[in-house]
Amino acid sequence: MTSLFHDRAYSRLAELAEKNNFIHPDLYKQHNVKRGLRNENGTGVIVGLTSVGNVQGYELVNQVKVPAAGKLYYRGINLEDFVSGFQNEKRRGFEECIYLLLFGVLPSKLELEEFNRILDEERELPGSFTENMILKIPSKDIMNKLQRSILVLYSQDENPDDTSISNVLRQCIQLIARFPTIISYGYQAKAHYFNKKSLFIHSPQKGIGTAENILFMIRPNNKYSSTEAEILDLSFVIHAEHGGGNNSAFATHVVSSSGTDTYSAITAAVGSLKGPKHGGANIRVREMIEDIKANVSDTGNRDQLKDYLWKIIRKEAFSGEGLIYGMGHAIYTKSDPRAVLLKSKALELAIEKDRVEEFNLYKNIEELSLELFKELKGEDFTICANVDLYSGFVYELLNIPPELYTPLFAAARISGWCAHRIEQLVCDNKIIRPAYANTGPNIAYTLLAERKK
Structure with missing residues (x-):
């Protein structure tokens, strides 16, 4: 009885929290908010300087992203x-x-x-x-x-x-x-x-x-x-x-x-x-691969595999999110250099472990995904395999x-x-402190005895 009471109480509280924390998507545009610290063209908002690492995945021509290696x-x-x-x-x-x-x-x-x-x-x-x-x-x-x-x-x-x-x-x-x-x-x-x-x-x-x-x-x-x-x-x-x-x-x-x-x-x-949107993505790739193996009778058959990838994109299979994990990146467009390097070594290890057939499954997912997205979004659309596509496979080969x-x-x-x-x-000794625009109205405090149930 106590457990049921708590479940109902938390359910009501969750509904209240969700209702009063909703901000309409149109307000983000109205206030010119850079959601995810991204500009409208998909580039990142520059908030600092660094000499540690540099990631290049496109060129900017008149503020338009042009795909590049x-x-x-x-x-x-x-x-x-x-x-x-x-x-x-x-x-x-x-x-x-x-x-x-x-x-x-x-x-x-x-x-x-x-x-x-x-x-x-x-x-x-x-x-x-x-x-x-x-x-x-x-x-x-x-x-x-x-x-x-x-x-x-x-x-x-x-x-x-x-x-x-x-x-x-x-x-x-x-x-x-x-x-x-x-x-x-x-x-x-x-x-x-x-x-x-x-x-x-x-x-x-x-x-x-x-x-x-x-x-x-x-x-x-x-x-x-x-x-x-x-x-x-x-x-x-x-x-x-x-x-x-x-x-x-x-x-x-x-x-x-x-x-x-x-x-x-x-x-x-x-x-x-x-x-899972950051370091946990390679686990999602592995889960997707297991789902494909369970639902595609012949994973070496590219037509069967392509049909199932279509289902994933249409949110009819796997997670229902419409995502092919291991494909696409926020910055890289034509290629992810980390994926290129790891893919080459993954093949060497697959040969040593007699797992080339499984390596080919990952390679086919990469190639077929490129075909599918071009069919879906046009020949000019670019997408590439990211490092997560092959890192999980490498760890699996290593029995990790x-x-x-x-x-x-x-x-x-x-x-x-x-x-x-x-x-x-x-x-930089200045504390990082960006601004958030307030969208809620100012309201008067109501005495407890005067509040509605």
Whole structure:
């Protein structure tokens, strides 16, 4: 009876909240509101300056977006050139990427070796942290566990609120090094306490880097191939940074501008990334793929697949949202350079794992979606696969459980968040405080006895 009462009460309150928080869409145009901080032509409203990352996906000609091949720059260096550089030398690249983002220059060989040693020294979690914070308080959601862990690390920092660059840099490097350990242990605790699996807590190893440490810590036997390590390292590099305007980086700027501590700023960024419109999108791709497999009798048949994709677009299948997840991007038009890089390596791994047929499903979804949108919106319409289309597939090939997909994104993107936090503290002490136009009328206060039921 009590439960039914509460359900009805909350239902009525929800209706009241929804009714009195509705703002008619026409008012946004009337007040010239840049919804989502977007201009009418789809470009982003410029609210700040950054030298950390640059995302290019179109050209502006007379304020009209003209599609162009996508480019991504880290500190002015083309991502494709950066990846080509470390892969041609047959070495990992993520730690070099972190250094570049934080300090704005490429490290020398000696500087990179020293930086790797610093990261190795910081990968271990503080004493009793694993037992008390992770194992004794397991969470079904590892992003939630990550947020809580960051805030607990604040309480174990002897100087948490000092926002001098030297102190913030120390905090950032420690968090960058510890994120992989936290999410790996968070997964092990979740798998043990909620999925009844055996518990494996492997200490991070020195000298093998971030990607290999994750594979080492999440697998019971610690085994992985060189191809697996290489593609996870690549995934971390291409997820490390995406300009100051992406939702989580902007959240970092906003919260940092208030003068708060590093742990609070990074926790806010993790909360942003958790959203399905941001870092959680690759999970939606995986869910869509599972739905396609369940409803298309022959996924290798392009005609059958195209028919079902039509149903998804017409909101007759999958989520009913009319979205083909993994297709389209707010900035990229002709191509997403991250997707291009990951797609190539995904094929290599698919060959190693004897999963080429499944790789072809993703490739066909990409190609058929392009055809469908041109048929729907005209030959001039451009859309491209984004990084989420292939990242989930790569993680699946690596036998990484879906609940780790977004935490892995966070473990990569924290390097960009930290670079943006330092940039905000160095360059701009003004608190970010945009305006909201008020649409409600002023009304007189009514005494309680005079109010209607």
